[in-house]
Amino acid sequence: MTIECHLDIRGVSKHFGGVQAIGDVSLQVNRGEIVSVIGPNGAGKTTLLNMISGFYHPDSGSIRLADRDITRLSPSRIATLGVARTFQNIALFRGMTVLDNLMLGRHVHMRTGALSAMLRFGPALREEVQHREVVEDVIEFLDIQPLRKQPAGALAYGLQKRVELGRALAAHPQVLLLDEPMGGMNIEEKEDMARFVLDVNDEWGTTIVLIEHDMGVVMDISDRVVVLDLGQKIAAGTPDEVKEAPEVIKAYLGTQAAS
């Protein structure tokens, strides 16, 4: 199999006022890889994700998706190009059902206008049926059949996280950005989620960029790990290489432990 660079981030920097959130970070993610970004709080992990998905634009540097420059594109444009993400603090419509939330995840692929969609006939109806099929695949994939008609806000936290992943998956992304998908979960929920992440990658060949604090999970499921500290990339490599890297130990445990 030829290795193809799917996401190419070169020398990006981002300042907020006088604070440098990200300074000259480069990162290449190959197609079909699971790459984790780790680092202490405030290291700039989420900022990096926000730049990939177009929420922020970098002050300098470039981001390419396959052979296309997406550095300055709007979030909605980037989403249409096949990049989906989940949020650290669940971004579901709490009053809407799980099914409707997932259907919304298909939004980027919807062609027909609001009026014909409301009238529900012809192409609009056909399109809705197609979208529903995709969404049902996701529902089955995530084992959430019993939750279809439940309001998202009424679900347990772990399940909301699962639905949040489902909303991103509904878009059939080529690149999936996951911002702490296992944050606040118990062991069992984490195991389930790790399984889902691996299955997504396996079944659809989706490229995954993952931010996660649970080192066990990160080391288990990542192909490569990138370590950020204070906006700088301090290490990168396979999980085993990163575990041994003195810079990482220093960043996580302080200077004393490293020496």
Next chain:
Amino acid sequence: MAETTLPHYLLRNAREFPHQVAMREKEKGIWQQWTWRQYLDEVRDLALGLVALGFERGDKLAILSDNRPQVYWAMVAAQALGGMPVPLYQDSISRQLAYVVDHSDAAMVLAEDQEQVDKVLELKDNLPKVRRVIYDDPKGMRHYNDPWLTSFIAVQEKGRELGRQRPQLFDEHVSAGRADDSALICYTSGTTGQPKGAMLSHANLITAVEGMQTVEPYYPTDETLAYLPPAWVGDTFWSLAGALMTGCRVNCPERPETVQANIREIAPHFLVAPPRIWENLVSEVRTRVDDASFVKRWLFHKLMPVGEDVARKRMEKEPVGVLQKGLHRLAEFFVFGPLRDHLGFRRIRSAYTGGAPLGPEIFLFFRALGINLKQVYGQTESGVTCVQRDGDVSLGTVGKPFPNVEMAVSDDGEVLVNGPMVFKGYYKDEVATAAALKDGWLYSGDAGLMDPNDHLVVIDRAKDVTALTDGTRFAPQFIENKLKFSPYVKEAVSFGQDRPYVAAMVDIDMENVGRWAEKNRLAYTTYTDLAQKPEVYDLIALEVDRVNRDLPESTRIRRFLLLHKELDADDEEITRTRKVRRGLVAERYADIIAALFSEEVATVPVTSVITYQDGRQATLETTLTIRDVGEVLAGA
């Protein structure tokens, strides 16, 4: 041609009503359907595929799956080849599984999905007789490359190919089938010792359904839901034999968790459920009513007693007054009709409860709603044999035997069954067969009696009926069932054999007691913590008192305690069908039982080891309080 085996009925249905829907399963949010002809095609492809894999006459096919169409196809396919399906409980743990699969000499195993395949793979070394494992759902199976495994679709593909080469092969196999060929090996849940495999022939299954049909006819337009464990003989009775013979439609739920929603969508014409499900429905209705608007609440609370009163009068064949009739109409319009619709019982003709006694108030609740809930009775060794008749339903009995069933009570009070549905014997167990079958009579092991109206009343398992030290007859299950009628009691075990009095260990129902605690502002953390609250003891004491009122003085419960954990099928304390394994429980809880019968002891320390799913163990130490039950409160 007269149909003498179940596959014959499938051929008949495919011939006579090929385009009628035979089966549905909800998948991807839509009810997918199969006509009788498609049902036959699926079965034929699978059966020939099994032949291609080397399945021979007399071979057994173990089935480890939730209720899916594939389960029923596989059962008929095995039968068509002169083999026997051996359905297993889906939630069996490895050891239980290993025993049954090995004991049944299963040549092949059908496993539903990755989870079940993993269980079987783990046991591979203990299952030398299993030649192939067939899996149905390919999700997550991509990297499994054990040559032992093959997919359902691949087997069917092989079958299609064989069918092209030898188009008559399937029909030849089916016509070789005889009525007294074994059609099923159904393992008993085994309250004592290892499970035993009851062999039922085609004739057994067919005559049992015929018996039911003379009393309760089903029609090809009827809908029902297949959601009870395939390993339970009742599922074969209704979802397989019943459906094949009467042509009614079997609907498989989307997931075990969606059963209730699926019942509502299907609105079945008949449905069987164990007491636990009826009880859950009642608590759900009551909770929903509590959350409803004032008017709805008021209507429900005013009109429900009317319904219950009318239902009681009808059961006791008393006349219903004109005023009450009018009120009942009103109740029907405002409350009962909508509630029936909401529960999915809009079209129900017969709802059955079986497996264990159902509390009288639960029974009355559904009858008040106008749902024709009836008790059925039967056992693994004979299928269903008794049902309450329409217009002749009374509390506490399990109804009359079918016309083709002969039933008697032995001098020792054991229920005996005779008829063409009585099984062939236990697989590879002559001793047990000889003990259960004498002169054609099946010794059911249930203690019971015939009431004056010839209705069967089941008291307990015969071997459990013993005596207190003073010689009073003591039937533990009779007392336990009365306790379990309380929504707050999930499980109860009573002791009294060769003891001066009766004492009980009680498992609280976490959900209902938890809700009660919330309502009463009682803070708690875990199950153990909740169970040991004095307030909860008071609550259960009231239930014990209620039970004691109905019992003769000498068998009243004198002391009880609330257990720190639920009795669990994974710990083998209860069976998969929720029957207590008395011997094992008595052994494991010997200290607690000793304390229950030492009157000066008021507390008992317990230590238990908990194994988490990831293998870590934790020790839990706590002290259980024993409560003495005083005299029955005034008014008894």
